[in-house]
Amino acid sequence: MTLDRRRFLTMSAASITGSILAACDKNPDSAQPLLRLAERGNERIEAGLFRHTAMNRVGAGAPIAGRDFPKYFVSPRMPVWDPAVNGVWRLEVSGAVRRPLSLTLDDLMKLPRVTQKVDHFCVEGWNARATWSGVRVSDIARAAEITNDAQYVDFAGFDKGYHESWDMKSAMHPQTLVAYGMDGYLLTPAHGAPARVHSPVKLGYKNTKYLTRVVFMPARNGGFWSDQGYEWYGGT
Amino acid sequence: MAALVKRNHWVVRLTHWVNVVAVIIMAGSGMRIFNAHPAFARPGETFPLNPWDGRPIPGWLTLGGWLAGARHWHFAGMWLLVANGLLYLGFLFFHGEWRDIVPRRGDARDAVEMIKFYLFVRRDHPRQGKHNALQKTAYFAMPVLGVVLVLSGLAIWKPVTLGFVTALFVNFKWARFVHFVAMALLLLLALVHVFMVLSVDPYSLRAIITGWYDRARSPEARNARPFYHLFGTAPSAPPSEPPRP
Numbered sequence: 056m057t058l059d060r061r062r063f064l065t066m067s068a069a070s071i072t073g074s075i076l077a078a079c080d081k082n083p084d085s086a087q088p089l090l091r092l093a094e095r096g097n098e099r100i101e102a103g104l105f106r107h108t109a110m111n112r113v114g115a116g117a118p119i120a121g122r123d124f125p126k127y128f129v130s131p132r133m134p135v136w137d138p139a140v141n142g143v144w145r146l147e148v149s150g151a152v153r154r155p156l157s158l159t160l161d162d163l164m165k166l167p168r169v170t171q172k173v174d175h176f177c178v179e180g181w182n183a184r185a186t187w188s189g190v191r192v193s194d195i196a197r198a199a200e201i202t203n204d205a206q207y208v209d210f211a212g213f214d215k216g217y218h219e220s221w222d223m224k225s226a227m228h229p230q231t232l233v234a235y236g237m238d239g240y241l242l243t244p245a246h247g248a249p250a251r252v253h254s255p256v257k258l259g260y261k262n263t264k265y266l267t268r269v270v271f272m273p274a275r276n277g278g279f280w281s282d283q284g285y286e287w288y289g290g291t
Numbered sequence: 292m293a294a295l296v297k298r299n300h301w302v303v304r305l306t307h308w309v310n311v312v313a314v315i316i317m318a319g320s321g322m323r324i325f326n327a328h329p330a331f332a333r334p335g336e337t338f339p340l341n342p343w344d345g346r347p348i349p350g351w352l353t354l355g356g357w358l359a360g361a362r363h364w365h366f367a368g369m370w371l372l373v374a375n376g377l378l379y380l381g382f383l384f385f386h387g388e389w390r391d392i393v394p395r396r397g398d399a400r401d402a403v404e405m406i407k408f409y410l411f412v413r414r415d416h417p418r419q420g421k422h423n424a425l426q427k428t429a430y431f432a433m434p435v436l437g438v439v440l441v442l443s444g445l446a447i448w449k450p451v452t453l454g455f456v457t458a459l460f461v462n463f464k465w466a467r468f469v470h471f472v473a474m475a476l477l478l479l480l481a482l483v484h485v486f487m488v489l490s491v492d493p494y495s496l497r498a499i500i501t502g503w504y505d506r507a508r509s510p511e512a513r514n515a516r517p518f519y520h521l522f523g524t525a526p527s528a529p530p531s532e533p534p535r536p
Contacts, residue, residue: 086364093367104452111451123335174463176450178358180328182463183335256451284359286366291451 098288105290107228111173111255113184119172119238120183126245129279130215134265135244141213144249146233148195150271151204156195160235160249166190166198169232173255175262176291178280187253188236193227195269205271209278210252212265219261219278225290228256233266258289298421298495298504300386306379307499313375314481316368317440318474319354323361326353331468340468369444376437391421392430402428409516416511423510426487429480436477443470490517 128134136144146163148156158166170188177183196205208226211218225231231254235242242248247264254262260280281287299307329347332338355361383389401424407413417423422430446457446466460466488495491510498504506512513520 090363090367093370094363096370097366101449101452104449106452109452109454112454120334125334174450176463177328178362180324180467181330181333182450183333280359284357284363286359286362291449 094286094288098286101288101290102222102224105224105228105256107224111230111291113172113174115172117172117184119185121185121238124175124183124185124237124246125177125181128214128264129217133244134212134214136213136249136265144267146250146266146269148199148269148271150208151202151273152196152271153200153202154198156199163190163233163235163250167194169229170236171230171232173230173253175253175259176255177259178285178289186238187232187234188239189232189234189250189253191229192231192233192252192269193229195233196227196271199271201271204273207272207275209268209270209272209276210263210266211268211270212247212251212263213267214265217263217265217279218268218276219263219281219289220272220275220287221257221261222275222288225254225256228254230255231257233269256291258291260285261289294506295503296506297502298498299502300382300388301502302378302382302386303388304499304502306375306382309371309375310379313368313372314477316354316364317372318478319352320361320364320368321470321474322348323353323355324358324365325471326350327358331464331471333464338468366448369441372437373441376434376441380434392427394427394431398424398427411516416514419511429484433477433480436473436480439473440470440477443467443473446470487517490521491515493521 138144143159146156146158148158156162167190168188169191170186172184172186174182174184192208196208206223207220208223209218209220231252233250234253235248235250237243237246242251247266250266251264252262252266261278275287277287281289326347330338330344331341332344338344353361355364383392401417401419404413404417405423405425408416442456443460443466445453446460447463447470450457450463450466457463457466460469492515494505494508508523513523515521
C-alpha cells in the first residue's frame with residue numbers, strides 16, 4: 056500500500072516535471088524519452104488486447120463512401136503501373152518463407168477471394184466505408200509457407216518507396232487483405248491499383264497502396280510514416 | 292478569530308493539481324488531433340449537429356505541434372489522467388468524501404436557492420456544508436465527464452479491438468463526437484470553477500494547496516456573490532460547516 060502510493064507519487068512527480076519542463080522548454084524534444092516510453096508501453100498493451108475474433112462490423116445497410124472515398128499517395132504524381140515500362144505487375148512474397156511467390160494479378164485472383172464491407176480508419180480522425188475484395192494475407196502466408204522467423208511483415212509498394220511494417224498478429228487478422236477490388240470493380244490507380252493492403256485493424260497509413268512486395272521478417276523495419284514520427288503500431 | 296479547519300485531504304489536493312496538468316495535456320493535444328480533420332462528417336457526408344464542422348480550433352490553444360506529436364502527448368497523457376483519476380475516485384470511495392459531491396435529495400431545491408441568491412432575488416446566502424449545491428453539481432459532473440471521456444476515448448482509440456466499447460456510442464463517428472462534446476463541457480466547467488474561485492471564494496485556494504480553510508471567511512459567512520463581499524470576515528452568524536478531523 057505504502058509502496059504503491061510512493062511509487063505512484065514518484066511516477067506522477069516525474070511525469071509532471073517532465074511535461075512541465077517540456078511545455079516550458081523551447082525545445083519540446085526534452086519530453087521525447089517519456090513519450091517514447093509511453094508509446095512502447097501502449098504498443099504492448101495494444102498487442103495484448105488484439106484478438107483475431109475482434110472484427111470490424113459494418114451494417115449491411117450502411118452507405119459506402121463511393122466516389123468520396125479519399126485518395127492519397129506520396130509521389131508527386133499518381134503512381135500508375137505501366138507494363139510497357141515496368142513489365143507485368145507481380146506481387147513478390149519473400150523473406151522468412153519456404154516457398155517465395157511471384158504472383159501476377161491473375162494468380163492473386165485465383166487464391167481464395169474475400170469480399171468485405173469494412174471501415175477505413177484514417178489517422179486524421181475520419182472513417183470511410185468501402186467494399187473490398189482480395190486475398191487474406193494469412194492465406195498468402197500459408198501459400199508461401201512462412202517459417203518461425205516470420206515475426207513481422209513489411210508491405211512495400213511502387214509509390215516512391217512507400218512501405219509499412221506490421222506485427223504478425225495484425226497481418227494474420229482475417230480482415231487483413233491484399234485487395235484488388237473496391238466496391239465491385241478492380242482497383243483504380245487512385246486507390247492503389249493493381250493491389251494494396253487493406254484492413255480495418257490498422258490506421259490508413261499502415262495500409263500500403265500500389266503494393267509490390269510482401270516480406271516476412273524476424274524484425275520490424277519501420278515505415279514511411281512511422282519513420283517520420285507516427286506510431287509504428289498504428290492499430291485500431 | 293480565524294476558524295481554521297483542515298478541509299482537503301492531501302490525496303485530494305495532489306490529485307487536483309495533477310489533474311490540472313493532465314487535463315491541459317489531454318485537451319491541448321486532443322484539439323490538435325481534432326484539427327487534422329476538424330469535422331465530424333465522414334467524407335461525402337454532412338454533420339448538422341456541428342455548425343462549425345470543418346473549421347479548426349485556433350492553433351494557440353493546442354499542444355503537440357503536429358498530428359503525430361499531439362497523438363504521442365495524448366496517448367502518454369491518458370495514463371496520467373487515468374491513474375490520477377483512479378486514485379481520486381478510489382480515495383473518494385474508501386475515505387467517504389464522495390458524500391461531499393454525490394447529489395442527494397434536496398440538492399435541486401438548494402441549487403435553485405443558490406441561483407436566486409446569485410441573481411439578487413434572495414438576500415442571504417443559503418446555508419451550506421462544505422460545498423453549496425451548485426458546486427456539488429459541478430464537482431460531481433466533472434468525474435462523470437471524466438468517465439465518459441475515458442470510455443469514448445477507448446472507443447475511438449480501439450474501434451475494432453474494443454469494438455464493444457465503440458458500440459456503446461453507436462459507432463466511431465458518434466464516439467468521436469461524444470469525446471469532443473464531453474471535453475468541451477469539462478473545459479467549460481473548469482473555466483466556471485476558476486472564475487467562481489477567484490470571484491467568490493479565493494480563500495479556498497489555500498485549502499486546495501495546504502488543506503487549511505478559514506471558515507470565518509467562507510462565502511456563507513461573508514454573504515459573498517461573485518465580486519461581492521470579497522474581503523472581510525463574518526459579521527455575526529457562525530458558519531455551518533462542521534469541523535473535520
